[in-house]
Amino acid sequence: MKKMTTRSHKGKAIPLAAVGILLGVTSCGGTIAFQGQKAFAVSGSNPTAAAPVAAPASKHVAINANKIEIDEKIQFEHDKATILTASFGLLNEVTQLLKDNPHIKKVLIEGHASSEGDASHNTKLSDERAKSVMKYIVDHGVDKSRLSSKGFGSSQPIADDKTEEGREKNRRVDFTILEPGASRGAK
Numbered sequence: 448m449k450k451m452t453t454r455s456h457k458g459k460a461i462p463l464a465a466v467g468i469l470l471g472v473t474s475c476g477g478t479i480a481f482q483g484q485k486a487f488a489v490s491g492s493n494p495t496a497a498a499p500v501a502a503p504a505s506k507h508v509a510i511n512a513n514k515i516e517i518d519e520k521i522q523f524e525h526d527k528a529t530i531l532t533a534s535f536g537l538l539n540e541v542t543q544l545l546k547d548n549p550h551i552k553k554v555l556i557e558g559h560a561s562s563e564g565d566a567s568h569n570t571k572l573s574d575e576r577a578k579s580v581m582k583y584i585v586d587h588g589v590d591k592s593r594l595s596s597k598g599f600g601s602s603q604p605i606a607d608d609k610t611e612e613g614r615e616k617n618r619r620v621d622f623t624i625l626e627p628g629a630s631r632g633a634k
Contacts, residue, residue, distance in 0.1 A: 508540040515541060515554065515622035521580060528575035530583060538580065541622065542587045551593070553626035556581045558598040559605075561614035566600055574598025580620055595625075 507518045521538065522531040530538065545551060558573030558580075577596035585591045606613035 506540070507537050508544050510544070510548065510551075510624070513624045513627070515544060515624065517541065517620075517622070520618070521576075521620045523576055523579075526572065528572065528579040530579055535583075538583050539587065542584050542589055545584065545589045545593065550628040551624055551626075552628040553624070554594055555623045555625050556584075556594060556596040557603075557621040557623060558596070559603055559617060559619045559621065560599075560601050561617045562601040562604070562608040563614060570598055570600030570602075572598070573600050577620060 509516050509518075517537060517540075519537055520534075522534045523529060524531060545554070556577045558575070558577030560569035560573045562569075574597065577598050581591075581594050581596040584594060601608065601617065604613075604617045605619070606616035608614050608617060
């Protein structure tokens, strides 16, 4: 295999790989001296560092009266209480909202289900899912004493369980503020 070379200004062979590495390292400016040769300047400008990006404001979570409202569903594995990674961002927003509002003293995390299937199974699953959400929030820095969880099964529907769309709406997690405490700035 033949080595690719270039010639220095004095006719000496220089491997191209060495030139590439040196130019890559100093391509933003500096001086390069090849072995036994005169130094020459390489000019250019240093790339500017990207400006830090502020964390976006909560897009999916808001406080409304005695509720923490989320505008998308928390996703779980089918028939399990395992939270899907697709919902971690949403739960991180809920967690941050609770951290930013320490005046909210107690929140009930409610698990709900549709009426499909066995009622006792749905109640147990909705309870396990509410506990799973509570554990996630506690594991991410909210004091456990501020949270409680309960599964309601299909006992509190918000939509018609006779349609798939209604059943889908009924499968949910709600956050109810039980003890709002004094708001910021109140004495």
